[in-house]
Amino acid sequence: MRTRTDAPQAAHDLRxxxxxxxxxxxxxxxxLAVNVRPGTPPQWLREHIAASLTGLAAYPDGRAARAAVAARHGLPVERVLLTAGVAEAFVLLARALGARRPVVVHPxxxxxxxxxxxxxxxxxxxxxxxxxxxxxxxxxxxxxxxxVIVGNPxxxxxxxHPADDLLRMARPGRTLVVDEAFMDAVPGEPEALAGRRDVPGLVVLRSLTKTWGLAGLRIGYALADPATVSALAAAQPLWPVSTPALAAAEACVTPAALVEAESAARRTAAERTHLLAGLAAFDGVRAVEPAAGPFVLVRMESAAAVRERLRALGFAARRGDTFPGLGPGWLRLAVRDRATTDRFLRALDHALSEVRG
Incomplete structure (x- = not known):
């Protein structure tokens, strides 16, 4: 198994x-560039969020949402911090914990x-x-x-990544941050560490924006020991999560919502299998497998030119060269329904033919 440790390079556009x-x-x-599940938020969730708007005159009260998240993971509320998306959690971790030797596992x-x-x-x-x-x-x-910060999936x-491999990185005196933003898109959530209390320094981050289509609302949470939660909370501004976002958080962790998310994850897995099979039919196109998330990473020659041709044919793909550890030969593709995938595969055939001449 080959890895290497590097200092950051300015060439990557991290933003x-x-x-x-x-x-x-x-x-x-x-x-195909954004990993938010299409067709979301569902109608019932939109109505639930809309109903919360009658309470906008009051300051946000996160107690019910915090308790709901804690119950979802079998944790005391002291181990839960609600955030304005996982992105805010990363800023809090960078500012509040006083790390001196941080490491990020890439890509x-x-x-x-x-x-x-x-x-x-x-x-x-x-x-x-x-x-x-x-x-x-x-x-x-x-x-x-x-x-140490690593994503899973x-x-x-x-x-x-296997949970056992992640746990091998944990030790006293180290904060191990596992970004599980896409774990609810994996059927059964195997290898999840959310809910663990026995791992020293463990911080697990979860997002509700991908599965539920709430990227514009900004809602996520961190799970950690009470001292870490308190340190992160102290770095937050007052009322960091809005009333509509709190309503969404409470709704998205109910038993019924978890059943719906699991069903969506299973559909996504089937659609991903179809996408991977279609990609395998192309010479010179190689997807990273096994894939577990609602997206796949693909390597091909002239990927930048292919991406531009795909745009001309009506499809947006995520460029890979902004991710450390990758380069211009990579594209990330979100998993979509079978009809959309079939249209994309036909467009990819045209794009590859045009680029290869």
């Missing part, structure tokens, strides 16, 4: 995210490193290897690291 692929030029595109969501750099930290990177399928090697993390690779 580039998939939404930019869709709105760069105002073109009407089928969105992964770039916002953790951007937050650390913005807070003045020097960041080391552990770069996983494509030839190993981007598998995690816990031994590659420097022993002196006091803050990881964006953009869609790799689901």
């Amino acid at each position: 580039h995210h998939g939404d930019a692929e869709v709105r760069d030029d105002g073109a009407e595109l089928t969105d 992964q969501f770039t916002e953790p490193e951007a937050a650390l750099l913005g807070a003045g930290h020097t960041v080391r990177r552990v770069l996983l290897d494509a030839d190993d399928g981007f598998r995690l090697d816990p031994a590659a993390v420097p022993e002196d690291a006091d803050l 990881t964006n953009p690779t869609s790799v689901l």
Whole structure:
């Protein structure tokens, strides 16, 4: 298993995210660049959020939502912090914990490193290897690291790391942050660490924006020991989560909502299998497998040119070169329904033919 540890390189645009692929030029595109589940939020959730608007004159009260999240994971409320999306949690971690030797495992969501750099930290990177399928090697993390951040399943690779490998990185004196923003999109949530209380320094981050279509509302949470939760909360502004977002958080962790999320995860897994089978039919196109998230990472020659041709044909794909550990030969594709995937595969055939001449 090959990994390497590098210092950050300025060439990566850590603030580039998939939404930019869709709105760069105002073109009407089928969105394969953003990982929010299509057709969301569902009607019942929209109505629930709308009903909360009658309470906007009062300051937000997060007690009920916090208790609901705690109950969902079998935790005391003291181990739950509600945040304005997982992105806010990364900023809090960078500012509040006083890490001196932070490490980010890449390729992964770039916002953790951007937050650390913005807070003045020097960041080391552990770069996983494509030839190993981007598998995690816990031994590659420097022993002196006091803050380690890793995604599971990881964006953009869609790799689901074994929980045992993650736990091998935990130790007293180190904060281990596991970003589980896409775990609720994995049927059964295998390898999840949310709810664990026996792991020293563990912080698990969860998002409600992907499965439920709430990216514009900003809602997520952190699960950690009470002292860490208190430290992060002290770095938050007053009333950091809005009343509508709190209403959404409470609604999305009910038993009925969890059943709905599990059903959606199983449909996504079936649609991902169909997408991977279609991609396998193309010479020179290789997807990272096994994939566990609602997206797949694909490698091909002339990926940048193919992405531009796909835009001309009506499809937005996420460029891969902004992720440390990847380069211009990579694209990330969101999993969509079978009809959309079939249209995309036909467009990809045209794009590859045009680029290859």
